[in-house]
Amino acid sequence: MTARRAVLPVLPVLVGLFAEGGIRKGSVVAVEGGAGSTSLLLALLAGAGGEGAWAAAVGVPLLGLEAAAAAGVVLERLLVIPRPGGAWPEVAAAMLDSVDMVVLGAPRRCREVDGRRLTARARERRAVLLLEAPQSIGGPKGGRETVPSWPGGVDLRLRVERSVWEGTDRGFGRLQGRRVVVRAWGRGTAARERRMELMLPGPDGSIEAVLTPVAGDLTPLRSYVDLDACATQETMAG
Amino acid sequence: MLVVWWPDWPVVSLGLSCGDPVAVMEANVVAATSPAARATGVAAGQRRREAEALCAGLLTPCRDRTAEARAFEPVVAALGQVTPLVEVVRPGLCAFGARGPARYFGGEQSLICRVAEAVGKAGPGEAGPAVGIGVAEGYLAAALAARGGEAVPAAATRAFLAPFPVSVLGQPELATLLGRLGIHTLGDLARLPEPAVLSRFGPKGRWAHGMARGEDARLLAAGRPADPIVAEIVFDPPAERSDTAAFAARSLAADLVLRLDGADMACTRLRIEVETEHGESLVRLWRGEEQQLDEEQMVARVRWQLDGWLSGSGTDPPPTAGIARLCLAADETVPARSRQLGFWGGRSDRDRRAARGADRVLGMLGDRSVFTGMVQGGRYPDERVALLAWGEQSTVERPDVGLPWPGRLPAPAPGLVHAEPVPIRLCDPGGGTVTVDGRGQVSSEPRRLSIRQGRWVEVVSWAGPWLADQRWWDASDGHRRARLQLVTGNGVAHLCFVEKGRWWLEGTYD
Numbered sequence: 101m102t103a104r105r106a107v108l109p110v111l112p113v114l115v116g117l118f119a120e121g122g123i124r125k126g127s128v129v130a131v132e133g134g135a136g137s138t139s140l141l142l143a144l145l146a147g148a149g150g151e152g153a154w155a156a157a158v159g160v161p162l163l164g165l166e167a168a169a170a171a172g173v174v175l176e177r178l179l180v181i182p183r184p185g186g187a188w189p190e191v192a193a194a195m196l197d198s199v200d201m202v203v204l205g206a207p208r209r210c211r212e213v214d215g216r217r218l219t220a221r222a223r224e225r226r227a228v229l230l231l232e233a234p235q236s237i238g239g240p241k242g243g244r245e246t247v248p249s250w251p252g253g254v255d256l257r258l259r260v261e262r263s264v265w266e267g268t269d270r271g272f273g274r275l276q277g278r279r280v281v282v283r284a285w286g287r288g289t290a291a292r293e294r295r296m297e298l299m300l301p302g303p304d305g306s307i308e309a310v311l312t313p314v315a316g317d318l319t320p321l322r323s324y325v326d327l328d329a330c331a332t333q334e335t336m337a338g
Numbered sequence: 339m340l341v342v343w344w345p346d347w348p349v350v351s352l353g354l355s356c357g358d359p360v361a362v363m364e365a366n367v368v369a370a371t372s373p374a375a376r377a378t379g380v381a382a383g384q385r386r387r388e389a390e391a392l393c394a395g396l397l398t399p400c401r402d403r404t405a406e407a408r409a410f411e412p413v414v415a416a417l418g419q420v421t422p423l424v425e426v427v428r429p430g431l432c433a434f435g436a437r438g439p440a441r442y443f444g445g446e447q448s449l450i451c452r453v454a455e456a457v458g459k460a461g462p463g464e465a466g467p468a469v470g471i472g473v474a475e476g477y478l479a480a481a482l483a484a485r486g487g488e489a490v491p492a493a494a495t496r497a498f499l500a501p502f503p504v505s506v507l508g509q510p511e512l513a514t515l516l517g518r519l520g521i522h523t524l525g526d527l528a529r530l531p532e533p534a535v536l537s538r539f540g541p542k543g544r545w546a547h548g549m550a551r552g553e554d555a556r557l558l559a560a561g562r563p564a565d566p567i568v569a570e571i572v573f574d575p576p577a578e579r580s581d582t583a584a585f586a587a588r589s590l591a592a593d594l595v596l597r598l599d600g601a602d603m604a605c606t607r608l609r610i611e612v613e614t615e616h617g618e619s620l621v622r623l624w625r626g627e628e629q630q631l632d633e634e635q636m637v638a639r640v641r642w643q644l645d646g647w648l649s650g651s652g653t654d655p656p657p658t659a660g661i662a663r664l665c666l667a668a669d670e671t672v673p674a675r676s677r678q679l680g681f682w683g684g685r686s687d688r689d690r691r692a693a694r695g696a697d698r699v700l701g702m703l704g705d706r707s708v709f710t711g712m713v714q715g716g717r718y719p720d721e722r723v724a725l726l727a728w729g730e731q732s733t734v735e736r737p738d739v740g741l742p743w744p745g746r747l748p749a750p751a752p753g754l755v756h757a758e759p760v761p762i763r764l765c766d767p768g769g770g771t772v773t774v775d776g777r778g779q780v781s782s783e784p785r786r787l788s789i790r791q792g793r794w795v796e797v798v799s800w801a802g803p804w805l806a807d808q809r810w811w812d813a814s815d816g817h818r819r820a821r822l823q824l825v826t827g828n829g830v831a832h833l834c835f836v837e838k839g840r841w842w843l844e845g846t847y848d
Contacts, residue, residue: 134831135828135829135830135848136848138753138754138846138848139753139848145344152686152688152689153688154688154689154691154692156695161757162754162755162756162766162846163753163754163755164723164751164752164753164754164755164845165711165713165723165725165755166504166713166722166723166751166755167709167750167751167752167753169711169713170749170750170751174709175710175712175713175723176710176712177692177710178710178711178726179692179695179696179699179708179709179710179728180708180709180710180711181699181703181707181708181709182709183707184699184703184707185703187702187703190702191699191702191703193703194695194698194699195695195699197691197695198691198692198694198695198696198698199689199691199692201694207704218696226837262829263830264829265799265825265831265847267801268799268801268823268825268831269785269799269801270783270798270799270800271780271801271802272799272801273801274802274823275748275750275801275823275825275831275847276750277750278829278831278847301750303749303750317427320598
């Protein structure tokens with residue numbers, strides 16, 4: 101029976117990131133900021149949504165549902181609550197009671213008691229609480245932030261380390277896919293860091309593995325050299 | 339609708355007299371009581387010891403649903419003389435459409451007499467309580483009319499329903515909630531405006547509201563498919579025992595539910611059809627007690643029905659040969675789209691749990707706070723997904739996903755969509771604003787991007803422009819836009835557009 105399984109399934113290409121082969125039910129997972137975090141989040145939702153499972157997205161008003169559908173998320177079983185306002189702890193708790201995975205747009209400030217209560221609720225209901233870093237596109241910091249320290253502690257953190265878009269040139273082509281490196285680390289069985297290179301998304305919106313996961317440091321690929329050069333330019337421009 | 343209702347059927351079917359104090363037990367809890375037991379304070383839901391403490395000499399037999407169904411079979415068979423379309427709701431309660439038979443037998447009153455006569459012979463006789471027969475518009479009104487043995491004219495349905503308490507709807511949670519708000523009767527509920535009921539109580543509330551207004555005929559509005567979804571099995575050799583056939587019914591019901599799911603339908607009335615080796619054919623209709631029949635309920639009904647037929651307890655003689663063919667058909671269906679789960683009670687436990695959660699959030703945040711998405715036709719990110727408010731049956735403007743939408747943006751879709759476009763500045767290497775002319779040429783190369791007056795970031799590559807005249811026929815809503823995909827140095831790609839010389843951020847490929 102699926103109800104007795106200890107983990108929520110993940111897409112086959114992502115299995116290598118999880119020590120237990122999936123996301124442990126009842127755990128708190130953080131998707132850290134940085135380019136690609138939304139795609140990674142959608143990939144996790146797509147994996148968990150099989151077998152009739154439901155998910156909810158609380159306080160993630162910008163989530164692109166077309167991209168979600170392309171990533172394989174079953175929209176019919178994704179409850180979207182874009183603006184929970186100040187009631188977010190109650191809404192998130194109600195959703196942890198009712199669905200298998202709850203994406204919570206992590207608030208910048210969270211009262212100790214709310215965080216602990218939600219962590220306990222996730223554990224008790226065997227639901228996964230997925231914290232998403234606050235979105236501040238074009239804000240003063242110009243990018244994504246990390247998930248603030250969560251009062252109950254986070255079991256697993258995921259971050260898209262590097263992101264290179266393919267398909268565009270100066271005025272030619274179109275966006276086709278993106279190479280990323282995803283890093284997973286955490287506590288308990290996830291203490292050993294795992295990395296993986298992926299196409300996220302691939303040309304048709306789905307996800308493809310580029311390399312098998314490797315432990316420890318990843319040998320830098322040639323394409324990253326350009327990226328570093330860009331970073332330097334950016335600093336100069338800024 | 340005409341409803342035939344035998345009060346206290348679980349007691350009656352055991353052959354016990356309603357004059358004796360009887361509490362029928364199920365899992366050590368009182369499931370049904372006789373009038374004599376009720377008089378002493380015994381009620382459904384009490385534990386055995388509690389009930390025994392209240393009433394000395396209480397008889398506490400165990401509930402036997404199969405026996406209840408078997409004992410009811412003669413009654414249903416007897417009704418076959420009046421109409422071929424009897425629907426069994428549960429043992430002790432059955433119904434059929436009254437309009438045709440009433441015309442045939444010369445009015446509702448004579449139909450009632452006719453029915454009373456037919457079931458009187460088949461029923462438990464003198465020992466049992468009097469049967470209740472009611473005629474009214476809609477199932478709920480007819481069931482309530484059966485208590486008093488009345489015939490309610492169609493125009494008086496709402497007035498007839500008004501004095502009944504909301505608890506007759508069989509939704510205890512909702513009834514408690516309404517009671518706390520001072521809404522005690524169906525009349526109180528019917529007087530509320532529909533949008534207010536929906537926003538406060540969600541789909542369940544709207545359903546209750548419709549029932550209170552006597553509109554259940556419309557709510558159950560006959561989805562009688564011309565080509566019903568059917569699952570059948572042929573037994574070779576023929577099944578001689580009811581449990582052999584009932585065992586096969588399990589996979590048959592699973593198959594039926596699977597195909598209903600595929601068609602996005604739920605079954606509200608099940609037709610069970612059996613053919614014997616000698617060509618005898620038996621048909622019976624079962625209506626869902628709580629709207630729709632799930633797999634478990636279908637299996638139980640098939641088991642009861644087969645047991646009733648094969649035991650020969652009906653007025654008809656038992657079949658002379660084994661069962662050669664068993665056929666289940668979804669005789670009446672309703673749309674079962676997931677956004678209606680709250681309405682129809684859901685398909686699986688998970689669906690029901692999710693629907694309850696969504697209803698709870700609606701209660702906290704109010705109407706239009708919970709959505710599900712649906713991909714539809716359209717060209718641009720803000721058009722290609724419809725947000726359907728939970729509990730509302732939205733009509734989708736342009737559902738044609740399959741159609742080619744000339745000029746639509748190629749995949750992948752942006753992971754973040756700004757419903758309100760964000761103002762940006764886009765400059766060329768010289769610091770001037772980039773423009774796009776009417777023929778789709780950029781004036782100069784985009785080089786730097788600033789979002790919401792933020793710091794400048796380098797544009798490392800870009801694609802486009804894609805030109806569009808959107809809704810050009812509409813002077814107020816029409817606009818001409820040119821879109822670009824921009825990749826910045828930090829590995830983020832954006833979807834931007836220019837309209838009337840100003841640049842906006844529409845989506846981010848995050």
